[in-house]
Amino acid sequence: MREPGIPHPRLPLPLEGGEDDPASFLAWLGEAIPMVEHLGIRSMRREGGDLEWRLDLSPSLNDKGTGFGGALAAQTTLLGWCWTTLWLRRRGYERDVVVAEAGQRFLAPVTGDYRLVCTPEAEDGPERLAERLERRGKGRIALVQRLWCGDTLCLEARGDYAVLPAD
Template identity: 30%
Template sequence: MPLHPDSPAPMNDDLLRDTERFLHEQIPLTRAMGVQMESYDGSQLVVTAPLEPNHNHLGTAFGGSLSALATLAGYAMLWLQLGDRHAHIVIRESTLRYKRPVRGTLRAVCLRPDDASMTAFRNTFADTGKARLALQVQIIDADQICVLFEGTFVALR
């Protein structure tokens, strides 16, 4: 069953716009893709991109765009959770499973990890200046899971 992209209204629209602005300034590909932070309620982040600049020769979403959007959703979730604007976040490893084509808006949904995982991550980061966190992202179209992403992100001070 897909994660439900119809989360409550954004917790803080300014925070979403700041995150979107940061991504567009620091990762130029996000501008070209049309990436937008759709919503964030503290436990679920939804990141979107229009199909038009991200389609392939078949008129469905290009696999590279799906991969990039899933990675960006995980990156943005960690950026929001970390709250340290001087930290560097990188992807360490990831896997993707393409289950069905995306024919509409690319919509990546990333759930916040459980409290125990977040606490361990934050404690390690505070103690050592480096910590890793596994995140899962689903790309959903027409209420169906189209892409499953699992990635390990590392935050560095």
């Protein structure tokens, strides 16, 4: 059981040049952030610069039988945090990531299981983040999350994620 004010132990970094196993990362995430086990995440995969979750709608239902906006907003924010954390881990950084700013636009009701896709807002965003980390030891990146229910774009979110300096 997690205790307030006590950080959860970090997941060991992957071997140099390696990537995190998605299932292991999601298991750690569920321990580190207890609400994760209630989000309905079925799978996680990386494709190019994107990070994608597949989710079940049932844990996020509202009173109308569609996706609850608060749960969907939390999921988009957390997916951006995961994108940033995994990007750092592939480069050998053990850093804290925090969301600095987040917002969303709800475009259509979520009526079934769905996928969330996170990508950098600017194509050169990851390179700029790498430069800032090298030069200043901290940085920020803007990410966009899109929620698709079938072929329908239901939600578009944007967040700025800050990478804090090393301890």
